[in-house]
Amino acid sequence: MSKPLMALLASALLLTGGPVRAESSTSYSMALLTENFPPYNMSVDGKNYAQEADLSGIAVEIVREMYTRAGIAYTMTLRFPWERIYNTALNQPNYGVFVTARLPERESLFKWVGPIGPDDWILLAKGDSPVQVNSLDDAKRQGLRIGAYKGDAIAENLTAKGLELELSLRDQENAEKLQSGSIDVWATGDPAGRYLARQQGITRLKTVLRFQTSELFLALNKETPDDVVKRLQDALDQMRKDGAVERITASYQ
Structure with a gap:
């Protein structure tokens, strides 16, 4: 094969290969x-x-x-x-x-x-809370006040299972509610919930139930x-x- 023809084929491959794909991605x-x-x-x-x-x-x-x-x-x-x-x-x-x-x-x-x-789904309680939960049905039977984040997958999942929730527009509000005693447990993600709580200066929390791995x-x-x-x-x-x-x-x- 002649060098001019090889050069022409190489040019054609460049025009129909990498540069075209790159342009489609960056555009x-x-x-x-x-x-x-x-x-x-x-x-x-x-x-x-x-x-x-x-x-x-x-x-x-x-x-x-x-x-x-x-x-x-x-x-x-x-x-x-x-x-x-x-x-x-x-x-x-x-x-x-x-x-x-x-x-x-x-x-x-x-x-x-x-x-x-x-993002494991958990129920968090205060570190000194006497709450013990074996299942979501157990939490429902006990009539626990459960805080959750409105619109979040965790809240939607628990609502679909018939649990009554106290919803907040910001999940960090649930850390404050837990600390003040306004709710008994907080339905949140792990590690997200503990990270949010630390930002609020709240470190003494315990996981009372891990109910889903996500x-x-x-x-x-x-x-x-x-x-x-x-x-x-x-x-x-x-x-x-x-x-x-x-x-x-x-x-x-």
């Missing part, structure tokens, strides 16, 4: 929404609105690195309340929301990337191209293999 941009949910996502100043560099947390750092490795443009905004940003990602193309539990009833509503981290994900609007989802998942898988996920997680413990 696609997503708007990512999150909430104050330490230690996974939070605003630097603790307020309920923040953008870009004013966000921190395990999931924030993992998602940033994931999008960078995948070569996909994005913006990142923290807003309030959770129901608003969840529904925006559910209904608006090019939007995503993190972190959220990948539940059976949500499976077909989004395209998923993850898992980003664990994983947290990035949920993308269903119209997100499959190629974009795959690039993100591949990037996250590589981050887990090379230790990036472990290093980020460890920095918040």
